[in-house]
Amino acid sequence: MDTQTHEIADGIFRFTTFVAEIGPDGFTFNQFLVRAEQPLLFHTGPRHMFPSISRAVGRVLPLESLRWIAFGHVESDECGSMNQWLAAAPRAQIAHGAVGVMVSLNDLADRPPRSLGDGETIDLGGKRVRHLDTPHVPHCWEARVLFEETTRTHLCGDLFTHTGNGPPLTRRDIVGPARAAEELFRASCYTPASGATIRRLATLEPRTLALMHGSSFEGNASTALLDLADAYDGWLEKA
Ligand SMILES: [Fe+2]
Numbered sequence: 213m214d215t216q217t218h219e220i221a222d223g224i225f226r227f228t229t230f231v232a233e234i235g236p237d238g239f240t241f242n243q244f245l246v247r248a249e250q251p252l253l254f255h256t257g258p259r260h261m262f263p264s265i266s267r268a269v270g271r272v273l274p275l276e277s278l279r280w281i282a283f284g285h286v287e288s289d290e291c292g293s294m295n296q297w298l299a300a301a302p303r304a305q306i307a308h309g310a311v312g313v314m315v316s317l318n319d320l321a322d323r324p325p326r327s328l329g330d331g332e333t334i335d336l337g338g339k340r341v342r343h344l345d346t347p348h349v350p351h352c353w354e355a356r357v358l359f360e361e362t363t364r365t366h367l368c369g370d371l372f373t374h375t376g377n378g379p380p381l382t383r384r385d386i387v388g389p390a391r392a393a394e395e396l397f398r399a400s401c402y403t404p405a406s407g408a409t410i411r412r413l414a415t416l417e418p419r420t421l422a423l424m425h426g427s428s429f430e431g432n433a434s435t436a437l438l439d440l441a442d443a444y445d446g447w448l449e450k451a
């Protein structure tokens with residue numbers, strides 16, 4: 213298992229581990245590190261990837277300096293190794309939305325998590341992240357994204373999931389590949405609120421989209437989000 217590291221925006225590092233056996237052309241699992249006075253990791257990776265991912269993160273900064281552990285929702289690829297990270301970083305704390313903390317993380321996390329209200333920010337010192345609740349988008353009640361304001365980067369989790377082992381950062385279309393992956397995996401919830409939830413993310417005018425599965429995107433990210441919202445509306449109608 214080999215985890216690769218790339219800086220996709222100023223001080224935002226992407227760690228990617230490619231698994232060839234998933235899907236028609238393989239699948240990536242990505243974590244993101246926001247380097248700041250209070251460093252934040254977004255996605256922990258599953259437990260069995262912890263040795264490889266933590267080694268890669270440790271080449272960017274000492275693991276024990278991590279202050280925040282965050283992720284999109286409660287599934288093993290998002291947060292399976294959270295307690296391994298908490299053990300490696302004694303000052304680190306999990307930060308998630310109120311629903312996730314109440315329903316799962318108060319119990320699952322080895323140390324008490326911080327509960328964030330919708331729109332609440334954490335000043336990391338040099339970077340600043342805004343928590344946004346996105347219930348059931350793309351899936352799970354406690355789903356959320358984090359928006360890093362200084363680089364205008366959406367840490368958008370499973371949104372735009374696509375297969376393959378593309379470049380760390382692309383300017384090419386990511387909505388087409390995301391549509392194809394959704395047809396394949398059927399991983400998303402389509403509700404009457406889904407389109408509006410995604411359109412709200414576009415109003416922040418992001419510059420970069422940091423995806424958990426697939427290439428990160430740089431370019432007209434608002435348009436990509438609006439196109440994805442339309443795709444959700446279409447899937448809902450079809451369903
Ligand atoms: Fe997920």
Ligand SMILES: [Fe+2]
Pocket residue numbers: 289290369370424425
């Ligand atoms: Fe995921």
